[in-house]
Amino acid sequence: MREMSVTEQRYKAVLAVIGDGRTVSEVATDWGVSRRTMHRWLLRYEGDGLEGLNNRSHRPAQSPHQMPAAVEAMVLEMRRSRPYWGARRIAFELARKRVEAAPSESAVYRCLVRAAVIDPISRQRRRETWKRWERGAPMELWQFDLVHGFLLADGTSAKALTGVDDHSRYCVSARLMARERTQSVCDGFSSALNTYGLPAQVLTDNGKVFTGRFAQPPVEVLFDRICRENGVDHILTQPRSPTTTGKIERFHKTLRVEFDTRQVFKTLKTAQEALNEWVSYYNTQRPHQGLFDATPESRFHAGDDQPRHRLTPRPERNGEQWVSRRVASNGLVSVGYQQV
Structure with missing residues (x-):
C-alpha cells in the first residue's frame, strides 16, 4: 500500500474537520499535532487550496542583517x-x-x-601552555635579530638587522646588509640608538655578531661593548627558546608576507628604500592586533615627555689602541675572533 505524502496527510486531516464535522482538538490528537498547527492547516487550505498544504520555506522574506x-x-x-x-x-x-x-x-x-575564499574553522581555541608577556612602557626593552632572504638582481641575497620595541612593537631598525658582519650590524644598532635613544635593555640571541660570551676564550664583541659603554643591559636568550624573542619573530613573519621578501630588487639601495617605506607604514598606519588595533607609533611615542638619552660619542682612537691583522684572500679581517 502506498504511503501518503505529507500534503495528503494534511489534506485528510483538514477534510476530517470541514467534511466530517469533527472538532479541531479531536483531529489534532489523532494526527499527533497541536491545535495551533491544525488551525494553520485550515487557514492555508482556505486561502490556497491543496497547494497551501505543501511544505513551505522557513527563509524570511526579508533579511535586514544581510550584507549589502x-x-x-x-x-x-x-x-x-x-x-x-x-x-x-x-x-x-x-x-x-x-x-x-x-x-x-x-x-x-x-x-x-x-565565497569559498577561506575554509570554515573550528571556533575552539587551543589551550596555550605558555604565557604572553610584555614590558609596561616603551624603551624598556628592544628585541634585535637578523632576517635573511632579500633577493637582489645580481643573484645574491641580503640580510637585515631588525629591532622592535617590546611594549609598542615599534620597529626601531630595519637595515639591510650584503653580508652578516659585525661592523654592519653595529652600524645599524648605533643608528637606532642615535635616532630613538637608549633603551634600558636589549634582547638578542647568542649569535657571534651580538655576543662573544660563549667564545673560547670569551671576548667582548663590538655589540656588547656598545651596550656596556652606554649603560644598556644586554640580555641573551636561552637555547631553544623561540618564544623569548616572540615579538621580533612575529615581526619577521609580517615582514615576509606583507613586504613580500620574494620580490627581486635591482640593488641593495632600492631594496632599502622600499623597506624603509614599508616600515614607515608598519609603524604609523598599520593597525596591530596585539595592540587592540592601535598603531605601534601611538604606543611608542606615548612616553615622549620622558627624556631619552642618546648614544655616547666614541672617543678618537690613538696609536696605542691600533692592532695589525693580515687581510685574507676573500677580503675578510679577523679581530677578536670576529670577521670584519
Whole structure:
C-alpha cells in the first residue's frame, strides 16, 4: 500500500474537520499535532487550496542583517588584493573608511566562507601552555635579530638587522646588509640608538655578531661593548627558546608576507628604500592586533615627555689602541675572533 505524502496527510486531516464535522482538538490528537498547527492547516487550505498544504520555506522574506551586495564586493576585493588580511582586519579597514553599514568581523568571516575564499574553522581555541608577556612602557626593552632572504638582481641575497620595541612593537631598525658582519650590524644598532635613544635593555640571541660570551676564550664583541659603554643591559636568550624573542619573530613573519621578501630588487639601495617605506607604514598606519588595533607609533611615542638619552660619542682612537691583522684572500679581517 502506498504511503501518503505529507500534503495528503494534511489534506485528510483538514477534510476530517470541514467534511466530517469533527472538532479541531479531536483531529489534532489523532494526527499527533497541536491545535495551533491544525488551525494553520485550515487557514492555508482556505486561502490556497491543496497547494497551501505543501511544505513551505522557513527563509524570511526579508533579511535586514544581510550584507549589502556593494559591501560584500568590497570585502572580496580587499581579500583579493591582500590575501593575508583576515576577517578582523577587513572589518577594521571598512570601519576606518566609514563605509555605510560596515559589517562586523563575524559578518565578514561568513562572507569569506560563502565565497569559498577561506575554509570554515573550528571556533575552539587551543589551550596555550605558555604565557604572553610584555614590558609596561616603551624603551624598556628592544628585541634585535637578523632576517635573511632579500633577493637582489645580481643573484645574491641580503640580510637585515631588525629591532622592535617590546611594549609598542615599534620597529626601531630595519637595515639591510650584503653580508652578516659585525661592523654592519653595529652600524645599524648605533643608528637606532642615535635616532630613538637608549633603551634600558636589549634582547638578542647568542649569535657571534651580538655576543662573544660563549667564545673560547670569551671576548667582548663590538655589540656588547656598545651596550656596556652606554649603560644598556644586554640580555641573551636561552637555547631553544623561540618564544623569548616572540615579538621580533612575529615581526619577521609580517615582514615576509606583507613586504613580500620574494620580490627581486635591482640593488641593495632600492631594496632599502622600499623597506624603509614599508616600515614607515608598519609603524604609523598599520593597525596591530596585539595592540587592540592601535598603531605601534601611538604606543611608542606615548612616553615622549620622558627624556631619552642618546648614544655616547666614541672617543678618537690613538696609536696605542691600533692592532695589525693580515687581510685574507676573500677580503675578510679577523679581530677578536670576529670577521670584519
